[in-house]
Amino acid sequence: MTAPVSKPDDPALLRIDGPIATITLNRPAAFNAINLAIAQKLEQLAAYIEGADDIRVVVLEGEGRAFCAGGDLQTIGAAAEAGTVTPVVGDLLKHYHAFIETVRRMPKISLSSVHGSAAGAGMGLAFVTDLCIAADDARFTPAYAKIGVSPDGGSTVGIVGTVGSRRALQIFLAEDNFTAQQAYEWGLVAKTVPATELKAATRQLAERLAQNPPAAIAGTKQLVYQAATTPVKQQLDAEEHKIIMAMNTEAFRTAVKKFTSKSK
Numbered sequence: 001m002t003a004p005v006s007k008p009d010d011p012a013l014l015r016i017d018g019p020i021a022t023i024t025l026n027r028p029a030a031f032n033a034i035n036l037a038i039a040q041k042l043e044q045l046a047a048y049i050e051g052a053d054d055i056r057v058v059v060l061e062g063e064g065r066a067f068c069a070g071g072d073l074q075t076i077g078a079a080a081e082a083g084t085v086t087p088v089v090g091d092l093l094k095h096y097h098a099f100i101e102t103v104r105r106m107p108k109i110s111l112s113s114v115h116g117s118a119a120g121a122g123m124g125l126a127f128v129t130d131l132c133i134a135a136d137d138a139r140f141t142p143a144y145a146k147i148g149v150s151p152d153g154g155s156t157v158g159i160v161g162t163v164g165s166r167r168a169l170q171i172f173l174a175e176d177n178f179t180a181q182q183a184y185e186w187g188l189v190a191k192t193v194p195a196t197e198l199k200a201a202t203r204q205l206a207e208r209l210a211q212n213p214p215a216a217i218a219g220t221k222q223l224v225y226q227a228a229t230t231p232v233k234q235q236l237d238a239e240e241h242k243i244i245m246a247m248n249t250e251a252f253r254t255a256v257k258k259f260t261s262k263s264k
Contacts, residue, residue, distance in 0.1 A: 001051055004044060011038035013063075014045050019056040019210040020203075021049050028064025034121055034153070035072040039096035046102040056210045056217055058103070059202060060129060061113040062122075070120025070143055071153070093152060096121070100128055100154040104225070107218030109209045113202040114138045114180070115195060124155030127162065127188050130221065131209075133202050134180040135195035140188075141177040161228065162187050213251035219243070 006013040013024040023045055025032035032038075049058050062068050071092070079088035103110050110129040118126045119141035126132050126140065144151050151172055160168045163186050171178070183189040193201040209217075219242035227235055246252055 001048060003052070004048055010041060011035070012041040012045060014048070016052075016055065019054060020059065020206045021052070021055045021057070022059040022061065023049075025060070025062040025068055028062075028066075030072065031066040031069035031117065032062045032064065032122070033069045033072040033074075034092070034096060035075050036092050036095065039092050039099065042099040043095045043102070046099045046106070049108065050102050050106040053214070056108055056212070056214060057206045058106075058108055058110045059113055059206050060110065060125065061202070062115070064116075066116035066122075067112075067114045067118040067138070068122025068125055069117060070122045073147075096153060100125075100157070103129060104154075104157070107214065107221065109212075109217055109221065111202065111206055111209065113198060114140075114189075115198055117141060119143045121153030121155065124151065124153040124158060126158075128154035128158035131190045131205075132183075132188060133191045133193065133198070133205055134183065134189045135198045136180050136192045137195050138180040138183075138192075139177050140180075140183055142172050142175055145173050146176075159188065161225075213246075213249065213255075215246040215249050215251065219246055 003016060004014055006015070009026075011025075011027055013026050015022045015024070023042065025038065027033060027035075027038060046058075049055050075092075076085070076089060079085045109131065112126045112129040112132045114126045114132060114134040115138055116135075117139050120143040123140045123142060126134075142151075142155075144155075155172075156168065159171060163171070167186060180189055180192045184192050191201065191205065223235070223238060223242060226238065230238070
């Protein structure tokens with residue numbers, strides 16, 4: 001499959017550098033709010049990345065002053081006034097949720113790099129990825145309850161699995177916003193760095209993650225996400241299957257030879 005060619009005015013851009021793919025939300029004038037165009041583009045880019053065997057890590061970032069302001073309330077508000085919320089939001093979420101499903105299932109590690117504001121579905125996007133790195137001045141704003149709605153965009157998928165139900169209820173219903181440091185303390189953010197160092201630190205972490213062989217990344221990700229809902233015997237069988245698959249790769253044989261030669 002040929003890599004999609006990004007144009008400067010595309011709502012989301014794709015850049016590939018070796019084993020690392022970077023998706024940049026590209027609606028800076030709207031603080032990267034998610035509309036139908038960006039949802040469709042994200043779905044397309046994720047489908048390509050999922051099938052690209054040479055990509056091991058995908059980074060999600062935002063152009064401009066914010067990571068992502070959430071759903072495009074101008075579009076959604078207009079639909080509410082016109083009585084067309086069901087088809088308009090349904091179509092938007094069909095594509096956006098397809099993107100989220102792909103990010104969660106793909107045998108690659110996804111890393112969100114957050115600066116500025118991450119609100120609503122933008123907050124959900126930050127935490128639905130496998131890992132998140134954030135600028136120390138980043139702010140996370142649940143936003144949903146304030147406008148009388150419940151979470152979407154994978155917000156409950158990423159947050160509840162990390163912090164548990166009680167903390168999740170606190171975040172969605174009792175927090176106006178919270179800091180990168182709080183998110184770090186709650187386990188939602190892997191690392192916080194000064195804003196001026198975010199791009200370099202993101203690249204460094206992505207490169208570190210990309211050093212893992214594909215079989216290790218794919219097997220670990222699948223096992224970790226299914227562990228909470230899988231019976232013990234079934235999980236142990238899955239562990240056995242995944243590790244034997246990985247041990248049959250050249251990457252494993254090379255690593256073992258390197259390790260055993262050092263121990264002699």
